[in-house]
Amino acid sequence: MAVRRRRRQGSEPLWLDDEAGRLVRPYTVSNGRTRPTAHFDLLTMVIATGKPPVTCQGPDYMQVLGLCGGPVSVAEVAAHIRLPAVVTKVLLADLVDCGALTARAPAQTPHGASPRTDRALLEAVLHGLRQRL
Structure with missing residues (x-):
């Protein structure tokens, strides 16, 4: 039985198959590594410096760099590239x-202190949600 692979429309890479999904196992991308060399929270913000990577080559690295033109969280990057965090x-x-x-790691509040919330901002968000629903 022949397996037919079709390229997805748009900017989806060739290593994605419409029926099978990702053709490369996630941990192959990281060479089996499961521990990053730096600590990242899911809310850590990353941004490209503009310096071309010399040692980090490959389609996954280029895809990540393309997403990091502006500040973006680790969680967003993971969602866009469809890989585990x-x-x-x-x-x-x-x-x-x-x-x-x-x-840049997310701002930390002192232990035991509750983060300050802007009531006006929360009310504006609530008002916008009510208008949409």
């Missing part, structure tokens, strides 16, 4: 190590 963190750490990305 831990694999995404390994790719991002590699790109930070070679200078192609910079990362």
Whole structure:
């Protein structure tokens, strides 16, 4: 029985198959590594530095760099490239190590203190949601 692979429409890479999904196993992308060299929270923001990566080559690295033109969270990158967060963190750490990305951890509140919320902002969001629904 022959397997027919079709390329998805748009900018989807060739290593995705319409019926089978991703043709490369997720941990192959990170060479089996499951621990990034730097700590990343899912809310850590990453952005491209503009420096071309010398050591980080390959379609997955280029795809990640393409997503990081502006500040983007680790969770967003993982969702866009359709890889587990831990694999995404390994790719991002590699790109930070070679200078192609910079990362900023989310702001921390002092232990025991509750984060301040802007009531006006929350009310504006609530009003916008009510209008949409």
